[in-house]
Amino acid sequence: MDGTMVEEQLIAIKKGLERREEQFFSPHGTLSSTAIRRHLESREGHRTSFAVDADRILHSRAYTRYIDKTQVFYLVKNDHITHRVLHVQLVSKIARTLARVFALNEDLTEAIALGHDIGHPPFGHDGEAILDELSRRYGLASFQHNLQSVRSLEHLENHGRGCNLTVQVLDGILCHDGEVHNRRISPQGSLSFAELDGKITVKGNDKSAKLRPMTMEGCLVRLADTLSYIGRDIEDAIELKLISRDDIPAHCQQVLGRTNGTIVHRLVADLIAHGCAAELAFSERVSEALQELKAFNYQNIYLNKAIKPDKTRVELCFSSLFEKYVDEVEGQDHGSVVYTRLLGLMDKGYMLDTSAPAIAVDFIAGMTDDYFLREASRVGCQIPKII
Numbered sequence: 001m002d003g004t005m006v007e008e009q010l011i012a013i014k015k016g017l018e019r020r021e022e023q024f025f026s027p028h029g030t031l032s033s034t035a036i037r038r039h040l041e042s043r044e045g046h047r048t049s050f051a052v053d054a055d056r057i058l059h060s061r062a063y064t065r066y067i068d069k070t071q072v073f074y075l076v077k078n079d080h081i082t083h084r085v086l087h088v089q090l091v092s093k094i095a096r097t098l099a100r101v102f103a104l105n106e107d108l109t110e111a112i113a114l115g116h117d118i119g120h121p122p123f124g125h126d127g128e129a130i131l132d133e134l135s136r137r138y139g140l141a142s143f144q145h146n147l148q149s150v151r152s153l154e155h156l157e158n159h160g161r162g163c164n165l166t167v168q169v170l171d172g173i174l175c176h177d178g179e180v181h182n183r184r185i186s187p188q189g190s191l192s193f194a195e196l197d198g199k200i201t202v203k204g205n206d207k208s209a210k211l212r213p214m215t216m217e218g219c220l221v222r223l224a225d226t227l228s229y230i231g232r233d234i235e236d237a238i239e240l241k242l243i244s245r246d247d248i249p250a251h252c253q254q255v256l257g258r259t260n261g262t263i264v265h266r267l268v269a270d271l272i273a274h275g276c277a278a279e280l281a282f283s284e285r286v287s288e289a290l291q292e293l294k295a296f297n298y299q300n301i302y303l304n305k306a307i308k309p310d311k312t313r314v315e316l317c318f319s320s321l322f323e324k325y326v327d328e329v330e331g332q333d334h335g336s337v338v339y340t341r342l343l344g345l346m347d348k349g350y351m352l353d354t355s356a357p358a359i360a361v362d363f364i365a366g367m368t369d370d371y372f373l374r375e376a377s378r379v380g381c382q383i384p385k386i387i
Helices: 003-024 049-058 061-068 084-101 106-115 124-137 145-156 167-174 193-205 216-239 250-256 260-274 284-302 311-330 348-353 356-365 369-378
Strands: none
Touching (some): 049 167, 061 145, 061 369, 084 106, 084 216, 084 260, 106 167, 106 216, 124 311, 145 167, 145 356, 216 260, 216 284, 250 284, 311 356
């Protein structure tokens, strides 16, 4: 069989998969045949468009660095604490299971889930807040990990050429905010890059802007993000003896349970019972308990100073590295790591279109926790202690 015949056979397989979607998907599921890319591609193959996107994210350099990025607890020497790589896998698993139940597109769901936290900097949300403050200090737009996730996949991967992902995947990543509480959610907006670019501008100018995904699959991942972290963070906090299981509010225990497994099961079951093809929804009782549990986590875990005893040193390390990289870019120091590890790998357009502070943001945001600490030590910072 020659190359042309093989290619035709692969395309036929893909078309068959797309016809199967038309048969079995909910009317609100996103058909792979509707996928829209910013740049047209001539090569096809047997995989549907969203399956291609999931693979591109999985094989990206940024995905590889998930392995050593903080989820909540940083500077902790404990192999059983969740890192971001596990979190995204949990989100993907929960979301794909629900997509199957609601007859939605599992490939699109998986791609959004795998890529939703690509832009997270080292040291989790604390690192994000520090980088945001530095960005504003240097006159840049607000740094937000969901915006950086889209930027990374569109403009940093593949030497600056990006992954050319579909608008449906990029939009789901942009709008995944699992911290926003929604009792019910449904898609909003048109399937277009004009819509996506408008949302990016709105969010960059107003951090508090509430965005909604343009697909049901994006809505699903947004809820799955919450389902995956809410109980898991409690288990990690118990492992580190920050809280005890009995500290979980009695009402939350009664409605949702007191272990991660039970919490996930009851939330998923409630979502299945009260959601429908056109709208994902929790019951009022479960939604209120989930909101209460989120408040408990914020007060007792995320804002607990005991989990970040060396935050001041972390902030100083961020500031020192940021200033150093800006100086090295402006001074065109081609022997510096920002050149050898980032600029030297990018096409010329990136250097021409990106300011020195923005380059520093891209470089630091892409670091793993360990690499960040090695770099901070190299430039003479006092390294935070690992407990």
